[in-house]
Structure formats: C-alpha cells, structure tokens
Amino acid sequence: MEVKVKILRFNPEADKRPHYQTFCVDAEPTDRVLDLLEKIKGYQDGSLAFRRSCAHGICGSDAMRINGMNRLACKTLVKDLGRGTIVVEPLLGLPLIKDLIVDMDPFFEHYESVMPYLVNDEPPPLKERLQSPEERARFDDTTKCILCAACTTACPSFWSNGRYVGPAAIVNAHRFIFDSRDRAAAERLRILSNQFGVYRCHTIFNCTLACPREIQITKAIGEVKKAIATGSLE
Amino acid sequence: MRVHQFDVVVVGAGGAGLMAALYASKKATTAVVSKLYPSRSHTGTAQGGIGAALGNLEEDHPEWHAFDTVKGSDYLGDQDAIEFMCSEAVRAVYELEHMGLPFSRTPDGRIDQRPFGGHTNNITGKPVRRSCYAADRTGHMILQTLYQQCIKNNVTFFNEFQVLDLILVNGVAQGIVAIELATGEIHVFHANAVILATGGHGRIWKITSNAYAMTGDGIAIALRRGIPAEDMEFFQFHPTGIYKLGILITEGVRGEGGVLINGQGERFMERYAPRVKDLASRDVVSRAMYLELREGRGVDGKDYLHLDVRPETVNKFAALDGRTRPDGSPYRVTTEELLAKLPDIIDFCRTYLGIDPIQQPIPVQPTAHYAMGGIPTNRFGEVVIDEKNRVLPGLYAAGETACVSVHGANRLGTNSLLDLIVFGKYAGLSAAEYACQTQFQTLPKDVADFALEQLDSLRRCKGEGERASTIAEEMREVMMEHVGVFRTAEGMEQALKKLRELKERYRNLKLDDCGKVFNTELLNAWELGNLLDLALVTTASALARKESRGAHAREDYPKRDDKNWLKHTLAWLKENGEVKLRYKPVVITKYPPKERSY
Incomplete structure (x- = not known):
C-alpha cells in the first residue's frame, strides 16, 4: 500500500523557518514509522535527518511527534495510525537543530541535576547488598526509563518554562529515592522541592500517555511530591 | 579543526567503553567520544543476564563456568583469558550491584540467577542457574548504571562525535580524529592511550538483532591503519x-x-x-x-x-x-x-x-547477533598486532570490538556482558597506567588528512552515481545467503566477487546532503564503507578456514579439524582490497580439546 508521510523539515543552513514536505512511500501495514523514514532517506531524499539506533524501543533515540503524539518511530506501526497522511514532526520544547533532530543537551542536563546515581558511602559487604523482592519492586517501574524525552517534551509545564527539570528527571530521581540501598533521598528531595522541581507538575498526565515504556510517570511524581510533603518514604 | 588533549581517549560509550572510562578516569584525564548518547548504546538491548558462578541458588564454581566457556568456544577460546574472566566474574557482578544495579532478587534478598544456554553443572551436565539478571533488561540496567556512575565521577563526554581515524605516530597510538555531528567540525583528540570500544558489526547481514549503529567502526579504522582483525569468520x-x-x-x-x-x-x-x-x-x-x-x-x-x-x-x-x-x-x-x-x-x-x-x-x-572476532588483544586490553602477540603501544580495545579471545568460535549467552565489564575495566586500568608514564609526541600537520580524504571522496560524487542504500541492501542479502549459518566454498567465492563489485560501486555514490549540520547521510555512507571492509575480511577469513567449528559451519568441510585448524586467524586488509591471512596458536591451559556434544 502507498502511504503519505508529511514531515516538518528544517535545514539550518538553508531555511529561515521549518516547512512541511510530503513523501509517498510504499509500505506494509506492519512497517514501523522508522521504516518509512529509512525508505525516504534511503531512496528519495538522503538529506532527511533523524536519530535512530536499536529500532525496537530500547535505545530511546527516535522519539518524535507522530500525528501529534510523542512516540518512538520504531515502536509505532503504520497499521496503528489509521488511514490518511502520517504527520511527523520534531519534539517540542527543545531547540530544533535539523528536521527531526532537536538539541538533547538541556534534557540531559536536567537528568544530571537530580543525582541520578546510587549514593551509599557505607563500606559494601563482600557479596551483594541484600534487598528483598518487595524492596526491589518498590522502584521497578522507574528503572525502565530509556531517556527518550517523550515525556518531558509532552509536558505543558516544560514547554512554558524549560528550566523545569521535567518528568524524566523526576522519574530517575524516584528510581533512587525509593531504592532501599540508597542514602541520598533527602538530598534529591531537597533538589526537587525547589521552584523548578516537582511542584511545576500539574498532573496533566501527558507524560504518562507519552511514555513508550508505559511507566506510571504521574504516579511516580506524585510519590515524590508526597515524600517531600510528609518527609517520609513510606 | 579543534585539538583536545587527554591522557586517555575512549571511543564508544557502551558497557566496555563506560567501564574503561570509569577506571581510566580514576587516574588519568579521560574523554569518552561516542557517536551516540551513552544511554543509546547497544549494550542496553542485552536482555537475559550476565554470567557469574555466584552459586546463589545451587552449587556452581568459576572453574565450571570456565570449562563451559571453553567448550562453548569449540576450543578456540584462549584458556588463560577465559579462566581469568570467569574468576573475575563473581567480583564483577558484586561490583555492579554495589554501583546500584537493580538485579532481580531471590526471596532472601540475594541476586537471582536463571539457567542459560551452554551453562552447566559440570558433574551432572544439566543446566545450572548462573545468569544474574534484572528481569529481561539486564543490559539496559548495566548501561544505565555505568552511565550514572560516570556522571557521578565527572567523566568527560563528547557525545554525537563520530570517530573517523586512529592516529599512529612512530608506531605508537597518539589519539583519534572525529567529526562532531552537530557542526560537521573535525576534532583531533590527542591522547597517549586510545581505547576502542565501538561494538560489533551485525549490520552486515540482512536479518540482524543489531542496532543501525553497529557498523564496526573501531575494527575498520584499525584495519585501515595496518592492524589485523582476529577470527572474523566467527559470527554468532x-x-x-x-x-x-x-x-x-x-x-x-x-x-x-x-x-x-x-x-x-x-x-x-x-x-x-x-x-x-x-x-x-x-x-x-x-x-x-x-x-x-x-x-x-x-x-x-x-x-x-x-x-x-x-x-x-x-x-x-x-x-x-x-x-x-x-x-x-x-x-x-x-x-x-x-x-x-x-x-x-x-x-x-x-x-x-x-x-x-x-x-x-x-x-x-x-x-x-554477535562478533566473536575483532581487534586482537591480550587480557589487559592491549592490542596485539601479529602472531607473536607484539603489543602496539598505547592502543587498547575492549568489548565486542575486541577479540581477547574468550569466545573463540562461539560465545555463550551472558558472557558478552561479562566480557564488557571485566575487560573494559582492565583496558581502562592498563591504559591509564601507561598513559600517565608516557610523553605526548608531536602530531604531524596533516594528522586529519586521511579522515578528510575519506569524507571528501564520498562528498565529491554528488549528482550522479547510485544511492548507498542500494549497495547496503545487496551486501546484506549476499552475506545472509552465503556467509550465514551454513557456508560452502562456492557460495563464499560468489560473495567475495559480489563484495568486490560493491566496493567498486561504492566509489561512485550519489549523496543529496551537502551540508555540515547533522549530515547523517554522509556519515551513514562512511559507515557503509566500514561494513563493506568487514564483510570482505569476514568472507575471506571464512573461505580460508576449511573446517567446521562453532559458528563457522562449512557444508564442504563438516568436521572440526584440530590438527590443521586449532588456531586463530589474523587478517590484514591491504589498500588494494586484498586480504592477507596468517594464523596464531590457541592458548590451552587445562582443557584439552574434546568432542563437543550437548
């Protein structure tokens, strides 16, 4: 079948502003949107720029807006988009560089700002630190994050103020705050209680809808808010 | 052109590169240069686990793990390196746990373990629970944990920089040349030690589990600088x-x-x-x-x-x-x-x-799925460049890019993550130690010329010629058909002929993008050049090996032949596209070759 793909193009070396370009591609219903982009780049217009790597939803390179929703191009199949033109645009809220590529550095800076690493200065045992399956399950959901930025760039609060750390950073803080082996929860909660932290979240749920890993992001943010409000991780 | 100076430069930010960077940066100024953001690396797609004889659920021993690995390798693995890796495995897994890796747990809170192919109780021969795992995203958790630790330890990253060339001065590694994707600017990283950790090259084949990024860049740039590739015929x-x-x-x-x-x-x-x-x-x-x-x-x-x-x-x-x-x-x-x-x-x-x-x-x-072959190294990560294992000073390799060889003719599941952690660490330690006691040499003025020539030769073809994607498609088809699970002389000769034709056609590409900013078309075309070179070396090495061993199964030579072929292949790629082959012995310690059955 033939599919129309309408892509928001921008070449910083030639264009003043972004513009749409439509391509016709021969596609199978089970093709990924990424397959369509590859066909366009490979056989119609080699200058089309986008990021991709693993092509099965794990590396997080190819988050973009597809028919207005933030999704991974490699996890979105043609048959799930209905009939009609498929519209592909870059993520919102991060500086546009070229075509579907946005500047990810601000996103990773927010990630780094929440101490996204285990802190525990007690001398470790000779073997593993013990952790019960229940303790491990407490933060399981937020370990799934692939840092694709689909959530943060779907968040209206982030669109209105890019200094907000955004849902992805909070998810990664959550992953350590609720890890029984970690000792820096208080420090992270302090960081997240500042004016660009969790209180910028207005429970709009765009992040949860956008997450290709189906992480319950709004719930995780709620748990962090509650921990800040009560001073307890229970 | 910009020039940076570090004691150590690590190329690649997957498991091996990040582990190397963590250890090197404790002692030496270290930069990680990666074409992907670290969290996008292919280590993240590993699923089932990392092998270590913790014995958390049943009796197990590093010696059993070593024997299983030797047997899995169809006796082509170097046994000193295998014994080293399997004895280091236990400590490596505990270290990952201490870094924060969220392993799945047993009811009493220890690391859970599951059975995996080829891992056995050496007494009963039955499968043993040796794979330490985090659900079915162990690689994701390893990659995340190592990246997090690098952030904690302020490792310097140059993300979305594509390596293009290796700098050798007077026979000693002195850095790399890279291009910054966002600007198209050339950067020279002047360093006393270079660690190549660029991963595998599974994109040679049509049906592959490998990411688009797995184009064998490290092996290809080393080949172009006269460094051989080892055991390339063995691809899992x-x-x-x-x-x-x-x-x-x-x-x-x-x-x-x-x-x-x-x-x-x-x-x-x-x-x-x-x-x-x-x-x-x-x-x-x-x-x-x-x-x-x-x-x-x-x-x-x-x-x-x-x-x-x-x-x-x-x-x-x-x-x-x-x-x-x-x-x-x-x-x-x-x-x-x-x-x-x-x-x-x-x-x-x-x-x-x-x-x-x-x-x-x-x-x-x-x-x-996985390259057992790669840049030859010893167990300290040092690159060795001939049959006598002569070290090339300042050059290191680790992970799938490297061939230690611990996987021999066939890798066991869970041993790739283990390889990354153990040899990434030792490459990092060795490189830092060497770099700190070495003086920088003066770089020649034309240091970036070879890299620039390669890009210019691709750029020049604008307007006419054919698209890189056509050539890539034909390469993947022919490799799948003739250099896949089963092989014959006739098929591989056809493949060689086809690859030489594709290499010729590759000299006349048509590119649409003549810009500098994120010219991914140009870089994808350059990567295709790497894949073509590696496909050629793989096929030539496979055609020469007249036996069946591990992943290399010849219908015309169906038996393993220890008398003539218990040896590693070393392949050099000459400028004219000829592949020169030589061989070096396998290291055997305490496991003499036997018939292999499961």
Whole structure:
C-alpha cells in the first residue's frame, strides 16, 4: 500500500523557518514509522535527518511527534495510525537543530541535576547488598526509563518554562529515592522541592500517555511530591 | 579543526567503553567520544543476564563456568583469558550491584540467577542457574548504571562525535580524529592511550538483532591503519530473532522453560542435544533450526519455527524433563511469573507481531547477533598486532570490538556482558597506567588528512552515481545467503566477487546532503564503507578456514579439524582490497580439546 508521510523539515543552513514536505512511500501495514523514514532517506531524499539506533524501543533515540503524539518511530506501526497522511514532526520544547533532530543537551542536563546515581558511602559487604523482592519492586517501574524525552517534551509545564527539570528527571530521581540501598533521598528531595522541581507538575498526565515504556510517570511524581510533603518514604 | 588533549581517549560509550572510562578516569584525564548518547548504546538491548558462578541458588564454581566457556568456544577460546574472566566474574557482578544495579532478587534478598544456554553443572551436565539478571533488561540496567556512575565521577563526554581515524605516530597510538555531528567540525583528540570500544558489526547481514549503529567502526579504522582483525569468520547467529525483523528474543525465554517447536509440533532440539535440549549452545541451536527448515519442517511451510513459552507448554515439558526448583519441588510457571520475568519480550511480541506470547507461540528465525572476532588483544586490553602477540603501544580495545579471545568460535549467552565489564575495566586500568608514564609526541600537520580524504571522496560524487542504500541492501542479502549459518566454498567465492563489485560501486555514490549540520547521510555512507571492509575480511577469513567449528559451519568441510585448524586467524586488509591471512596458536591451559556434544 502507498502511504503519505508529511514531515516538518528544517535545514539550518538553508531555511529561515521549518516547512512541511510530503513523501509517498510504499509500505506494509506492519512497517514501523522508522521504516518509512529509512525508505525516504534511503531512496528519495538522503538529506532527511533523524536519530535512530536499536529500532525496537530500547535505545530511546527516535522519539518524535507522530500525528501529534510523542512516540518512538520504531515502536509505532503504520497499521496503528489509521488511514490518511502520517504527520511527523520534531519534539517540542527543545531547540530544533535539523528536521527531526532537536538539541538533547538541556534534557540531559536536567537528568544530571537530580543525582541520578546510587549514593551509599557505607563500606559494601563482600557479596551483594541484600534487598528483598518487595524492596526491589518498590522502584521497578522507574528503572525502565530509556531517556527518550517523550515525556518531558509532552509536558505543558516544560514547554512554558524549560528550566523545569521535567518528568524524566523526576522519574530517575524516584528510581533512587525509593531504592532501599540508597542514602541520598533527602538530598534529591531537597533538589526537587525547589521552584523548578516537582511542584511545576500539574498532573496533566501527558507524560504518562507519552511514555513508550508505559511507566506510571504521574504516579511516580506524585510519590515524590508526597515524600517531600510528609518527609517520609513510606 | 579543534585539538583536545587527554591522557586517555575512549571511543564508544557502551558497557566496555563506560567501564574503561570509569577506571581510566580514576587516574588519568579521560574523554569518552561516542557517536551516540551513552544511554543509546547497544549494550542496553542485552536482555537475559550476565554470567557469574555466584552459586546463589545451587552449587556452581568459576572453574565450571570456565570449562563451559571453553567448550562453548569449540576450543578456540584462549584458556588463560577465559579462566581469568570467569574468576573475575563473581567480583564483577558484586561490583555492579554495589554501583546500584537493580538485579532481580531471590526471596532472601540475594541476586537471582536463571539457567542459560551452554551453562552447566559440570558433574551432572544439566543446566545450572548462573545468569544474574534484572528481569529481561539486564543490559539496559548495566548501561544505565555505568552511565550514572560516570556522571557521578565527572567523566568527560563528547557525545554525537563520530570517530573517523586512529592516529599512529612512530608506531605508537597518539589519539583519534572525529567529526562532531552537530557542526560537521573535525576534532583531533590527542591522547597517549586510545581505547576502542565501538561494538560489533551485525549490520552486515540482512536479518540482524543489531542496532543501525553497529557498523564496526573501531575494527575498520584499525584495519585501515595496518592492524589485523582476529577470527572474523566467527559470527554468532542467535537462534531466536523475531521472524523477518530479527529483533532479539532472549535465550532467557528458554531458560524460563520455553521450547522450540517445528511445523509438525515436535520439540526438535531433543534430537540435536539430548541432554540440555533447547539450552544447547547458540551455534548448535541455530544450525538445528536451519536443518529443520531445510527439511521442510518450518511452520506452515514457511521459513520460521515457533518459540513456545505458554505456561501450559512450559509446564508440560518441565514435567517430562523432570525439572525441579532449587528446593527440589517440581518446576512449574504461572502467567504472573512470566509477565514479571519477561516483560519486554512480551511487549515486543505485542507491538511488532500483534501476538501475546502467554497465549500464542512466537515465530522466530536465527538472527545475526554477535562478533566473536575483532581487534586482537591480550587480557589487559592491549592490542596485539601479529602472531607473536607484539603489543602496539598505547592502543587498547575492549568489548565486542575486541577479540581477547574468550569466545573463540562461539560465545555463550551472558558472557558478552561479562566480557564488557571485566575487560573494559582492565583496558581502562592498563591504559591509564601507561598513559600517565608516557610523553605526548608531536602530531604531524596533516594528522586529519586521511579522515578528510575519506569524507571528501564520498562528498565529491554528488549528482550522479547510485544511492548507498542500494549497495547496503545487496551486501546484506549476499552475506545472509552465503556467509550465514551454513557456508560452502562456492557460495563464499560468489560473495567475495559480489563484495568486490560493491566496493567498486561504492566509489561512485550519489549523496543529496551537502551540508555540515547533522549530515547523517554522509556519515551513514562512511559507515557503509566500514561494513563493506568487514564483510570482505569476514568472507575471506571464512573461505580460508576449511573446517567446521562453532559458528563457522562449512557444508564442504563438516568436521572440526584440530590438527590443521586449532588456531586463530589474523587478517590484514591491504589498500588494494586484498586480504592477507596468517594464523596464531590457541592458548590451552587445562582443557584439552574434546568432542563437543550437548
């Protein structure tokens, strides 16, 4: 079948502003949107720029807006988009560089700002630190994050103020705050209680809808808010 | 052109590169140069686990792990390196845990372990629980944990920088040349030690589990600088790729009790590996699958088989096998357990196949997965460049890019993550120690010229010529057909001819993008040049090896031939495209070669 793909193009070396370009591609219903982009780049217009790597939803390179929703191009199949033109645009809220590529550095800076690493200065045992399956399950959901930025760039609060750390950073803080082996929860909660932290979240749920890993992001943010409000991780 | 100076430069930010960077940066100024953001690296897609004889659930020993690895390698692995890796494994896993890796846990809070192909109790020959895992996203958790630790330790990253060339001055490594994707600017990283950790090159084949980024850049730039590649004919086809897509379905599915079923409803692995059946080594299972397909026993007459992990199937065969849990009770699984242990696999099947593996079997076929071969190194990560293992000062390699060799002719599942952690660490330590006691040499003025020439030769062709994607497609087809699971002299000669033709056509490409900013078309074309070179070296090495061993199965030479071929291949790629082959002995310590059966 033939599919129309309408892509928001921008070449910083030639264009003043972004513009749409439509391509016709021969596609199978089970093709990924990424397959369509590859066909366009490979056989119609080699200058089309986008990021991709693993092509099965794990590396997080190819988050973009597809028919207005933030999704991974490699996890979105043609048959799930209905009939009609498929519209592909870059993520919102991060500086546009070229075509579907946005500047990810601000996103990773927010990630780094929440101490996204285990802190525990007690001398470790000779073997593993013990952790019960229940303790491990407490933060399981937020370990799934692939840092694709689909959530943060779907968040209206982030669109209105890019200094907000955004849902992805909070998810990664959550992953350590609720890890029984970690000792820096208080420090992270302090960081997240500042004016660009969790209180910028207005429970709009765009992040949860956008997450290709189906992480319950709004719930995780709620748990962090509650921990800040009560001073307890229970 | 910008010039940076560091003691150590690490190329690649997957498991091996990040581990190397963590250790090197404790002692020396260290930069990581990666074409992807670190969290995008292919280590993140590893699923089933990392092997270590912790013995958390049943008796196990590093010596058993070493023997299984030697046997898995079809006796081509260097046994000193294998023994080293398997004894370091236990410490490596605990270290990852201490860094924060969220392993799945046993009821008493220790690291949980699952069975995996080729890992056995050396007394009974039965599968042993040796794979330490975090659900079915162990690689993701390793990559995240190492990246997090690098952030904590202020490692310097140059993300989205593509390496283009290796700098050698007076026979000593002195850095690399790279291009910054966002600007197109050339950067020279002047360093006393270079660690290549750029991963594998599975994009040579049509059906592959490998990411688009897996284009063998490290091996290719080393080959162009006169460094040989070792054992390139040994490339692993993983038995269970999703039909047509090649997306990996972890061996952990079979570890949890899943079985392979042919079109006649038969669990055919019983015939090929009577003792461990579906948990035989990957080369054995992939060959069995090809033979089943060739005999017309594919599902619905097509070229795929079923991987069945429905609880009723798992429980039926577990009962027939007499499989028990560690406490001696019969092994039975529930839907809930499978959902908890294999969530990503279930998600892949739902997304890409529209099926639920709890209720339907998964259509699978072997998929190109892992390079056992690569840049020859010793167990300290130092690159060795001839039959006498002469070290090239200042150059290191680790991970899938490297060939230590611990995987020999066939890698066991869970040993790749282990390889990254152990040899990434030692490469980092050795490189830092060497770099700190070495003086920088003056770089020649034309240091970036070779890299620039390569890009210019691609750019010049604008307007006419053919698209790189056509050439890439033909390469992947011919490699799949003739240099895949089964090989013959005739097929490989055809492949060689075709590859030489493609290399010729590659000199006349048509590119649309003449810009500097994120010119991914230009860089993809450059990567295709790497793949073509590696395909050529792989095929030439395979054609010369007249025996069957591990992943290299020749229909015209079906037997292993220890008398003539118990040796490693070293392949040099000459400027005119000729491949020169020489050989070096295998290191054997305490495991003399025996017949291999599972």
